[in-house]
Amino acid sequence: MRRHVIKSLMNGRVSMRPMNTVLRNRIRSVTLGAVALFLVLSLILYPEQAFQSSLKGLKIWWDVVFPALLPFFIASEILMGFGVVHFLGVLLEPMMRPLFRVPGVGAFVMAMGLASGYPIGAKLTARLREQKLISRTEGERLVSFTNTADPLFMFGAVAVGFFHDVSLGVSLAVAHYSSSLLLGFLMRFHEPKGAATPSPKEDSTFFLWRALQAMHRARLSDGRSLGQLMGDAISSSVNTLMGIGGFIIMFSVIIDVLTQVGITGIFAAAVGFLFKGIGLPEELAPSVIAGLFEITLGAQVASQVPITVHMAYKMAVTGAIIAWSGFSVHAQVASILSRTDIRYTPYCVARFIHALFAGSITLLIWEPVGRYLLTSDAAVPAFLRQIPEAGWAGFPERVQYLGWRALLLLGTLMLAALGIRAIRRLLLR
Structure with missing residues (x-):
């Protein structure tokens, strides 16, 4: 550093960059050390609360997260090993590349992420990056809009469990998924000159045959038998879920x-002062602070806001909390992405934008959706069916509930891609 400063002085200029970098690193080290010391001292001062909150977190993980995500983690690993993801990539390339500037394999991540919830979108994006199926920039675009909440959480835990009204889940789900797709389109402009994977070569061969050939080549390249693949999938999925539980x-x-x-x-007092300035009820501030750290706690606090606050504001804040997902999910995603070169910062910025979009869309659609549900009472139970119960008792129903929705979404995406392909061929004639 001294040589650099002397050389800069000899050239007639003074550069403070090395000194600023050293100072910034030292401040960061002191800050992180102080935060860690504060947490340790707090645990020593409040051991009973820490123990009870540990049990609460363990119960959430064992009763909800583990049984909900384990089958989808295992199934996705097997599908990748057998080349099914490569098959879908060739079929869905015409839709995913123009809309979101990601390869066709991103549609598999989108379907599984939207149907199964946090953090499976990040897990699958990292796996695609490890297999060199997407570039770093494409991975940052993909994880930003595919790592979403699952419908069971919004309808079962939030709408029914906290607000005791299943119809409220419709507004939450519509706002959450529409804002997610809008965010995906917005993120296509992220690093416009970033590296991109090459598109599958178009030739006179029937596209289904090209997709089958891609799947066959991927299976041969993987080379693992069914038994070995299942063993690797189970161990990888359990290890990931253990980290999520921690x-x-x-x-x-x-x-x-x-x-x-x-x-x-x-x-909460600071956020309440900000809300008062922009015309929002300051009673919602504690739920925002709770949701900043943990999605479930934030939604629960929002449901306990006094009835004097209009339900539209409660649902808008709840929608924003669900889209933000809390530092707990952020830490899980950062841990998963750390195994690749995909950066966490674009994901964090995308979560903030998603929260703004979801809250705003919830307010915009509140009146139309409410009027629709009031005039068609039979539509909601028919659409939602029976919501599976939490825990291992409802494990088969949960897998069926989420699995059918993932297949339905994949089927819709495939039909859309086939339509785009047919239109393109007609225009080229």
């Missing part, structure tokens, strides 16, 4: 400790 438990403890110390109250 994050859920740790953030459950952190939130309770910060509440005991009074930190969340200070932040």
Whole structure:
């Protein structure tokens, strides 16, 4: 550093860049160390609260997260190993590339992510990057809009469990998924000059045959037998879910400790002052602070806001919390993406934009959706069917509920891609 400064002085200029970098790194080290020390001291001061919050986080992971995500993690690994993802990539290339500037294999991640919930979109994006099926820039675009909440959480946990009205889940789901697709289109402009994977070569061969050939080549390239593939899929999925469980438990403890110390109250007062300035009810501030850290706790606090606050504002804040997903999910995604070169910062910015989109769209559609549900009472139960119960007792129903929705979404995407392909061929004639 001294040589650099002397050389800069000899050239007639002074560069403070090395000194600024060293100072910034030292401040970061001191800050992180102080935060870690504060958390440890808080755990020592409040051991009972920490233990109870650990049990609460463990129960959420074991009863909800583990049985919900394990079959989809295993199935996705097997589908990748057998080349089915490559097959879908060739079929869905005409739709995914123009709309979202990601390869066709991104449609598989989108279908599984939208149907199965956090953090399966990040897990599958990382796997595609590890297999060199997407570039770093394409991975950052893909994970930004495919890592979403699942319909069971919005309808079962939030609408029924917290607000005791299943029809409220319609507004949440419509706003969440429409804003997710809007975000995906917006993220196509992320790093416009970033590296892109080559599109499948178009030739006179029938596209279904090209897709089958891609699947066959991928299976031969993988080379693992069914038994070995299943064993690897199970061990990889369980290891990932163990890490997710650790994050859920740790953030459950952190939130309770910060509440005991009074930190969340200070932040809530600041957010309440901001809400008052922009015309939003300041009673919603505590739910925003809770949702900043953990999605379930934020939605629960929003449902407990006094009835004097209009339901539209409650649902808008809840929708924004679900889209943001909380630091707990962010930490899970950062851990998964750390195995690749996909950066976390674009994902974090995309979550903030998704939260703004979801909250705004919820307010916009509140009146139309409410009027529709009031005039067609029979539509909601017929559309939603029976929501599976949480825990291992409802495990088969949960897999069926989410699995059919993933297949339905994939089928819709395939029909759309086939339509685009047919229109393109007619225009080229």
